[in-house]
Amino acid sequence: MNALKNSFRELVRYPSAVVGLVVILFLLVISIYALATIPYNEAVRLWRGGEDVWYQNPKYAPPAWFNVFSSKKEPVSFFVSSANGSMTKTVTPGAQGSSTVDINYSFDYSYDGYPQEMILYFTTKFSEKLPFVSVSWITPDGRKIRIADMAVDRKQTYRFSQDPRLQKRLKTDNAVMLIQALFVDPKAKNPLPIKGQYQLVITGTTFEAGSDIDAEFVFHGQLYGWAGTDLYRRDLLLPLLWGTPVALAFGLIAALGTSLLTMIIAAVGSWYGGWLDELIQRITEINLVLPFLAILIMVGTFYSRSIWVILGVTVLLSIFSGQIKTYRAIFLQSKESPYIEAARAYGASNVRIIFSYLIPRMIPLLIPALVSSVPSFVFLEASLAVLGLGDPVLPTWGKIIENAFADGALYSGRYYWVLEPAVLLMLTGLGFAMLGFALDRIFNPRLRDI
Amino acid sequence: MAAETLTTPAPSSPTTRKSLANSTFARVARYSALRLVTMIVTVTIGVYLTIMIANMGGYVDTIMRNEIRDNTTQSFLANPAFRNLDPVVRQKLIQAKIASQEERLGLNKPFAVRSINYLRNALTLNLGRATNMTSDQGSKEVRLILLERLPATLLLTGSSELILFFASVFIALSLSRKYGSFLDKLTIAFSPTSAAPPWFYGIFFILIFAAILKVLPFGGLVDSPPPDNTVDYGLSVLKHLILPASAVIVSSIFLSIYNWRTFFLIYSSEDYVEMAKAKGLPPRDVERRYILRPTMPTIVTNFALLVITLWTGFTITETVFLWPGLGITLFRAIGFYDTPVIVGSTIIYAYLLAITVFLLDFVYALVDPRVKVGGN
16 A cells, blocks of 8 residues: 555656646546436437437537637527427417417527528427418518418428528528528628627417417527537537547556456466466467457458457457567566565465466556557557447547548548547547556666666 | 687587587577477468458358349349240249359358368468459459559558658667757657557648648549659659658657667666776767667567568558558458458468568577577
């Protein structure tokens, strides 16, 4: 215990170790937060859900904080609904069971750009007669633009930019211009969006008792949330958050499994010697001939892309590496040490000698190697994902990069899409590598002066 | 004269010398033979394992059989010439065609037999024909498919790895001379950056130099359309080479320098080096005779292992940069379930590795007088 405390005190003396520890702690906090707030099933649903889950988000939207660093402010996405009270809704009963439903929403618009799209989702209740709505749009300078008048079915979607009648009324040629026309001052010389309060007014009429109208207003801005969205309108925050525990789990389990098993096998082999040692050596040599990445790709293509299968194969292929020979050479030396002799003299069993005497002596060597090998496994998982062999269900960092690459994000200037997961990957890699470096210097005094 | 006394043979009877030579020869021969046998067994087992994995223990056969049945049936149904044929006759024709296709691919024999055939062909470097892939020239010969991609891979791996190796050894050597300097500390500080693989740096390089600065191409081997004359073609290839090669170099140069530097420092703190310095030998001589000489086996091993990894290519870096090399070919071969190409690529690597490891023992004995081939 004391030794542990001492090593920790020594560790804190290295700035790189402190930075590494802080980074790892930060990643652990993200992981715990992600696992606690988004359960596994919810994460998978949000990641693979489909248009029903993602319809509220714009496509290809950079994160909202881009506005802080840019002089041209782009609109940020939002959505409101009368069902949950974020849009004001008043129902006035009329004659013969009919009623008037007024749904209003006003919002401040102080951006220099235009939104991608505006959509209204109506949900109505009726038995025979369809309710009727008229939608209008009031600009800050007081103009009232009639958007649409229509009878609405139980579920109906109205996309502002796709309405040919509105197109004609606003005298615009295409969807982009239509949306712009709703925001600019028609008399101004250089068209810029008018800043101020816009109002969406929906006036509905129902014709039956028990009939009702609810509306959801989805405003697809140019920016979205903390991390932006991808080509499927998915919120990238989810894979960024959930990718953290996945990457850490993969890296740590693979590193721990590989280094522990390598050490145990090397210890057993060099302790018993004979045919067992010979067999372990031969397996190591055969393993060196096998193409590591190609086998992983084959396993991913032919058998299973589940992250756990890949993890198992990775560990299996990494156990019998060149490291086993290094450990074996050291074990062969310490096998002859007096303290082992003493253990033998008092009649310690083979298992006891291996696990209580041989291996503990090697822990100083094991720990730095273990910590330093975490990044390579984290990146391995990302690499497989970049090749399209990532876990089909889990949201991971590598999957974001793969999607971004497949969609040509770098060609089309959507750098945030690649950079966000890349920065997290780099952080993870640097964090463990820096800690591993410091540990290496502490546990291998030979390096300390150099 | 002094030289003459040195060259006069030591007074020993010729018979003992002969037996000594004999025993050395016998020892080397016995050791080499043993080593060779283990190598061959190792390679055989390794390649057989690869064959089993590449065939999913025979499951790929089922996939291929289904594919043949589907394609043949489809092509018969789509062909108007067969449309008016009696269904029974047509079925017979289809079955005959499927059987001949299966025979062509050897699917009519049980997998166990075929896997042994694969192994024999692989070990004799009879790489055979690909099942699905073709080279750009249209050949199905595995040898040609691999050879066609070899120059691109060797260009990328060769240029980057060689620069990486020699740059890091020489920089490390000069850093070890003045360790503790600012540059030395900078290298140590940067060495954790090598935690990321080349493709990762590749992404950043593409972003900076291709997307933002627009000075270098995003990927590929040459401009499209390729320039007509050789000089322009070469320059174009060179321009495309810069980003992937620097990604490979940058991704590991700092760690590589750090490792070599530490390695040289450990050797230069040996007592005999201190002794040489105390004697007043010039630093160059100390470096050459007392530091480089004992570290030679390690340098040679590293270099030899590096040379054989050149063959495998960088699958993911090639994918990211759309570099038409062997790595990307292997990846595509796996996607096509193309066992002959996978096995062909593996066997060549296995042979190169085995031969290198075998030769290294002798190289050690050459560069390090303390090492005796087959000695304990």
